[in-house]
Each structure stands twice: as C-alpha cells, then as structure tokens.
Amino acid sequence: MNRFDYHRASSTQDALQALHAAPLQSLEAQLPRFMAGGTNLVDLMKEGVMAPKRVIDIGQLPLTEIRELDDGSLWLGALATNADTAYHPLVIERFPLLRSAILAGASPQIRNRATNGGNLLQRTRCVYFYDAGVPCNKRLPGSGCPAATGLARQHAILGSSPSCVATHPSDMCVALAALEAVVHVTGPNGDRAIPFADFHRLPGNRPDLDTTLAPGELITHLVLPPNELQAHGCYLKLRERASYAFALVSVAAALSLDDDGRIAQARLALGGVAHKPWRDLDAEQWLIGQAPTADTWRECAAIILKDAVATGGPALPESLPGNAFKIPLAERAIVRALELALAGIPTNTGEDAFRALGAQEDRAPTSESP
Ligand SMILES: Cc1cc2nc3c(=O)[nH]c(=O)nc-3n(C[C@H](O)[C@H](O)[C@H](O)COP(=O)(O)OP(=O)(O)OC[C@H]3O[C@@H](n4cnc5c(N)ncnc54)[C@H](O)[C@@H]3O)c2cc1C
Known part of the structure; x- marks a missing residue:
C-alpha cells in the first residue's frame, strides 16, 4: 500500500495551488495527480504503475457544462461525464461522430463515471506498461521495451520509435481528432488553447510524455468548431x-x-x-x-x-x-x-x-x- 495525501479541491485555483504545494518528487510516477472520475488513475495506482504522493480530487469542480457558443461551436466541460456528453441533445444532433466514438468505448457504468478530461489523459493499455515487474520506457525512460519483442497484437503500426510501440487507447479522442477539437487548459502560467493535433505526442525517445501539457496544467474544457459533416x-x-x-x-x-x-x-x-x-x-x-x-x-x-x-x-x-x-x-x-x-x-x-x-x-x- 502506497500512502498518499488526498485533497478535495473546492475551486480550480485551489486545485492548482494544492498541486504546486505538494513536496517535490524525483520519480515521475510519484508526482501529484488530479483525479476526475478515477477510472484510470485508481487502476494504475492499484497496479503500482503510478504512486502519486498527493491526489487532488477535482470531481466537485464546476467544469461539467455542455453548451453551444455564439459561433455554433460546442463547449464541452472537462468534468462532464462521457455518458452525459454522448447523450446530450447538441452532441446527438450536431456531433454524432463524437457520440458514436464515446458509446463504442468501455461500458455504461464506466462512461457514467469517466470524464472528458480524464479520457484525453488515460494511459496506454500496453500490457508491459501495466506490469510494474518488467522494464518499460514509458514508465521509466531508458529502462527498455520488452513490448517490441513480446506480445504485439495491440501495438503500433504507425509513428512508433525504438523506445516505444504502445498505442493510445481512447475511442473518444479519435473522433475529437477528426473533429478538430481544441483543448483549453489553465495552469501556473495562465490559460492556453491547444489544437487537438498538437495535444498528444508520438513517443520518440520520451515515451513517458503522452501529451504536450505542461506540468501542473488542468484541462478546463474542449471546444469543437461547427462543421457540415453530420450527415x-x-x-x-x-x-x-x-x-x-x-x-x-x-x-x-x-x-x-x-x-x-x-x-x-x-x-x-x-x-x-x-x-x-x-x-x-x-x-x-x-x-x-x-x-x-x-x-x-x-x-x-x-x-x-x-x-x-x-x-x-x-x-x-x-x-x-x-x-x-x-x-x-x-x-x-x-x-x-x-x-x-x-x-x-x-x-x-x-x-x-x-x-x-x-x-x-x-x-x-x-x-x-x-
Ligand atoms: C475496464 C475499462 C474499460 C475501458 N474501455 C475503454 C474503451 O473501450 N475505450 C476508451 O476510450 N476508454 C476505455 N476505458 C478508459 C476510460 O474511458 C478512462 O478510464 C476514462 O475516460 C478516464 O476518465 P476519468 O475521469 O476516470 O480519469 P481519471 O482516472 O480520474 O484520470 C486519468 C488521468 O487524467 C488526469 N486528469 C483527469 N482529469 C483531468 C483534468 N481535467 N485536467 C488535467 N488532468 C486530468 C489524471 O490526473 C489522470 O492522470 C476503459 C476503462 C476501464 C476501467
């Protein structure tokens, strides 16, 4: 059992402060983490893949809104659940591709709990990444990649590197890529917007980094531009x-x-x-x-x-x-x-x-x- 501090954030500002006030850790796996639905983070903690010394529960923050913007874009709160997103009338009518992708994933129970922000940041399902008993460049860069010569059914056929052949597991993110979503984040250096194409990374020699998020940045919402692709x-x-x-x-x-x-x-x-x-x-x-x-x-x-x-x-x-x-x-x-x-x-x-x-x-x- 790994001991960790638990903090329930009362506001976005409180969440950022609680994260930055956490004691410094040299191991990436021990860095403090936000927890939204917990459906991936808690699994990884139970498997010993991640062992954050502090967990900041952001589940109560008011980031659940789904609404239309004046230009016809769709605002998707980071903490709206996958289920609430897939069954929202605006998504059904205007972004059916997103609905199809969400409903192709997980189970109804998990979609009721899983959030949009957490979906973007779920980790690979590579079995070697999940096995804390074997080396993995994604867990510890430079330690090795038994996946390259191991069970390969799930692994990448495009864009892999000698360091990592893992794949991104999300269904929702595939639709968000096609729909040119923009990820909005806030952090110690203020707010910024990241086009979806620039959000996730190829592994190169740093497969431990899944995204271009800076340390401590919190996803607040996504924006999907209007399109004429519904039919x-x-x-x-x-x-x-x-x-x-x-x-x-x-x-x-x-x-x-x-x-x-x-x-x-x-x-x-x-x-x-x-x-x-x-x-x-x-x-x-x-x-x-x-x-x-x-x-x-x-x-x-x-x-x-x-x-x-x-x-x-x-x-x-x-x-x-x-x-x-x-x-x-x-x-x-x-x-x-x-x-x-x-x-x-x-x-x-x-x-x-x-x-x-x-x-x-x-x-x-x-x-x-x-
Ligand atoms: C049995 C099972 C089957 C599944 N099947 C599928 C499937 O078929 N397809 C699919 O796409 N997914 C599948 N999933 C994955 C599921 O969709 C993800 O676990 C879920 O979307 C993660 O969301 P969460 O809110 O629970 O994230 P959490 O577990 O709370 O967090 C995940 C990561 O995101 C970070 N995080 C969360 N929210 C934010 C935020 N707002 N800002 C910054 N960081 C944040 C956390 O720190 C953590 O590192 C499955 C999961 C399980 C357990």
Missing part, C-alpha cells in the same frame, strides 16, 4: 471481443459532398494504430474532388498506410506472432468506415449500429463488419 460520419471500431474491449483498429470518418456528389470535405482519424490518434492530412486533401467509390476508398487507405510497419514479425518466435495483421485490417477498416460514412451509418457497434445496419443492410453488426 456522413462513422466511427468504426474493431476489437478482440464484440464489447468492452479496446480497439485493435478504429476509424473516425466524416465527409461532405458537393452538388455533383463528389467529396467536398473529408476528415479521417485512426485509433489503435499509434501512440496518438492518427490523422493524415495528405489523405484528407487527396480525397477532395474524388468520386466516392470503392477505388477511392482503397487508394485513400493506401496513402494512410504507406509507412505502416509491423511490430515483431519474423524476429519473434511463432508463439508470439507480431501485429502484421493490423495493416490489412486497418486498410479494410478505412474502406468500410468510409463506405458507412457515405451511407450515413454512424457506427458498426452497439444499438445504434444494430438499428442502422439492420434497417439498411438487413444484417446485424459484428466486430468483423469490414
């Missing part, structure tokens, strides 16, 4: 089980069409394939002006996956197959997500998909839909 969006998630599992590959796809039926705008982000939600601006740009056909989708997938590399592969013993299967899986997932987006089918998972796919294709969705 043609889909969040497709492929996983080991049909529910309650993290993505092997996921795709957030959203399109708008011009009067000739060609693609006017395109947004695409992938989950489960990299250390951060993976967005490819070249592929999005290439789609503009194309006809929405199967050949277009396949060519787009090839652009996104041109630099994909499997982890492990022949170097591994047969009992530890690598993740080469993820490359063709991702290709089919991109094609299928774009097909579903074009057809206005918002997801391949859960009740929404059952209704939509059942109505339009006379078949139930499965985790093997593509």
